[in-house]
Amino acid sequence: MAVTALLPERQFSEAKSALSDVMDEVVHQHRPQVVQRHHGKEVMLLVRPDDVRRWLDTFRLTLRVVLDEGEVSLVADPVGVSGFGDSLDSAVDDLLAELRAYVQRFFERPQFYGQTQAARHEPWLARFALTHPDEQRDLLISDIEAAMPEGNQAVVASAV
Numbered sequence: 164m165a166v167t168a169l170l171p172e173r174q175f176s177e178a179k180s181a182l183s184d185v186m187d188e189v190v191h192q193h194r195p196q197v198v199q200r201h202h203g204k205e206v207m208l209l210v211r212p213d214d215v216r217r218w219l220d221t222f223r224l225t226l227r228v229v230l231d232e233g234e235v236s237l238v239a240d241p242v243g244v245s246g247f248g249d250s251l252d253s254a255v256d257d258l259l260a261e262l263r264a265y266v267q268r269f270f271e272r273p274q275f276y277g278q279t280q281a282a283r284h285e286p287w288l289a290r291f292a293l294t295h296p297d298e299q300r301d302l303l304i305s306d307i308e309a310a311m312p313e314g315n316q317a318v319v320a321s322a323v
Contacts, residue, residue, distance in 0.1 A: 170208075175200035185209065212293050219290035224306045228254075239303075242284045255303055263299075266292045 178185050178198045188194045189209050196209040229236040235254040237246045246258025266288045269276050294302050
């Protein structure tokens with residue numbers, strides 16, 4: 164049973180025996196591969212992580228910045244994770260730590276989270292998880308800048 168005629172498809176046993184070729188197509192040719200077994204009852208998609216990361220770029224976090232008497236709060240919507248600090252820089256650091264913790268919990272227990280309202284967070288969390296840890300801070304900053312009115316991005320960039 165074909166999942167889709169638009170993507171290359173292989174049976175599990177064939178993909179397993181030709182794993183080197185499958186990997187070359189996915190990694191070097193950027194060609195996703197559909198692999199199925201048990202007559203199509205189990206299906207997976209093999210894709211380069213950086214390709215998926217690029218596809219998920221439309222799932223930008225909306226970061227709300229709240230300044231209140233020496234404290235800065237950042238709230239990452241729609242996932243509802245917050246970071247706090249005495250400066251924007253320290254609030255971003257705290258938000259990074261909190262997001263990393265949530266992403267780890269989420270993907271360690273996907274069946275649990277998949278049965279809750281948090282299931283809808285998956286594309287935003289996957290985008291963050293597929294970003295190299297050294298680049299996650301820049302990802303948050305770019306999301307903050309994308310949410311700001313024209314001309315205010317330089318303020319955020321110079322603050323962090």
